[in-house]
Amino acid sequence: MCNEKHVVDVIKFYEECSRRKDTQSSKDTTKSILVFRSLEEGDREGIKALHEDLFPVKYSEDFYDNAVRNKSPTGSPLYCRVGLLNVYESGSNNDTLTLLNNENEMNDNARRIDIVGDSTQASMDELANFLGMDIDCFDDLDVENVISIKNEKSIEDAAESALNQRIVACIIGGFSESIRIRDAKLVEKLVRNFDNHPHMFYLMTIGSTQAFREQKLGTKMLKDCLKMIERVPTCGVVYLHVITYNVAAIKFYEKQGFYRIEEIKDYYNIDGVRHSCYLYAYFVNGNYPTFYQAITSVCRSMYSYFFS
Ligand SMILES: CC(C)(COP(=O)(O)OP(=O)(O)OC[C@H]1O[C@@H](n2cnc3c(N)ncnc32)[C@H](O)[C@@H]1OP(=O)(O)O)[C@@H](O)C(=O)NCCC(=O)NCCS
Numbered sequence: 296m297c298n299e300k301h302v303v304d305v306i307k308f309y310e311e312c313s314r315r316k317d318t319q320s321s322k323d324t325t326k327s328i329l330v331f332r333s334l335e336e337g338d339r340e341g342i343k344a345l346h347e348d349l350f351p352v353k354y355s356e357d358f359y360d361n362a363v364r365n366k367s368p369t370g371s372p373l374y375c376r377v378g379l380l381n382v383y384e385s386g387s388n389n390d391t392l393t394l395l396n397n398e399n400e401m402n403d404n405a406r407r408i409d410i411v412g413d414s415t416q417a418s419m420d421e422l423a424n425f426l427g428m429d430i431d432c433f434d435d436l437d438v439e440n441v442i443s444i445k446n447e448k449s450i451e452d453a454a455e456s457a458l459n460q461r462i463v464a465c466i467i468g469g470f471s472e473s474i475r476i477r478d479a480k481l482v483e484k485l486v487r488n489f490d491n492h493p494h495m496f497y498l499m500t501i502g503s504t505q506a507f508r509e510q511k512l513g514t515k516m517l518k519d520c521l522k523m524i525e526r527v528p529t530c531g532v533v534y535l536h537v538i539t540y541n542v543a544a545i546k547f548y549e550k551q552g553f554y555r556i557e558e559i560k561d562y563y564n565i566d567g568v569r570h571s572c573y574l575y576a577y578f579v580n581g582n583y584p585t586f587y588q589a590i591t592s593v594c595r596s597m598y599s600y601f602f603s
Contacts, residue, residue, distance in 0.1 A: 331377070331379075334465075338363055338462060344462075352563055352565060371425050372422045425470065464503035464507060466501040467500045472495075481534075496533045496534070525580065533553075538563055548575050554576050
């Protein structure tokens with residue numbers, strides 16, 4: 296697994312490559328990597344552009360200010376990870392290639408984007424602190440580093456438009472104390488025993504640009520996040536809202552084991568038009584759905600299996 300220094304090395308190397316880019320044809324010799332890291336102040340415009348591209352909902356300027364500080368409006372730490380696509384020339388720096396190759400063979404430029412990740416420990420330490428856990432509790436999070444991207448054309452499109460380094464994916468969410476959530480009915484629906492599970496995790500946004508969809512990048516981001524949450528025994532649930540017509544996201548969450556809890560009418564106001572959403576929940580660390588939530592979810596899955 297790459298650490299923070301490796302990621303910085305990769306970015307420096309990448310910047311050097313981009314300076315030399317004009318003199319060589321890039322298409323035949325480029326390789327691409329996705330670097331995952333926490334959000335930084337300089338990502339504000341990139342993350343805003345990505346959100347405006349991905350979501351019909353307009354987020355406030357405060358949302359982006361808070362996200363790049365990895366802080367929620369109440370000051371509690373956020374879990375924010377972005378995927379930066381880096382395109383670089385292969386073969387021009389063997390040392391760095393060795394570094395990137397240390398776990399994988401990079402033998403098929405056009406078809407594959409390798410992922411390196413760091414856990415940007417400072418923000419994870421803040422999370423641990425907020426949750427009252429040991430500061431090193433997330434140290435050895437074993438994130439999956441590599442996925443294979445299947446769609447050759449998508450990669451080339453992505454690389455072409457990448458302008459060498461560009462945010463192409465992100466996930467943002469945060470823990471809250473259930474006792475501080477104003478909607479007591481919501482908490483009751485999601486947590487069976489408040490003493491055992493005083494924390495909840497709200498998944499605010501997740502997504503990637505079109506070229507990276509349906510290639511398991513969303514699954515990777517969500518699974519990494521769930522692995523982190525499973526380390527927090529006081530957290531019993533991950534919950535989110537999804538607009539009712541977002542079929543891809545609904546199938547995505549259901550595939551990951553999320554339960555549909557209810558429909559909330561007119562939850563979103565997009566350009567003056569009201570839209571309903573579904574509340575979804577993923578139960579962790581010994582918390583569990585009610586019998587009704589479980590049975591309706593099984594019936595819905597069977598219905599989709601046979602009729603869609
Ligand atoms: C939702 C989103 C994050 C999914 O990420 P992704 O990387 O495309 O999804 P994955 O490749 O990991 O897919 C995992 C599963 O999700 C489901 N899925 C994903 N995209 C789908 C689609 N377009 N249609 C139907 N099912 C889909 C499938 O069950 C898939 O499993 P399968 O490949 O074995 O069939 C992605 O579509 C996206 O970025 N959408 C725009 C932003 C958004 O709507 N975010 C959610 C807001 S609540």
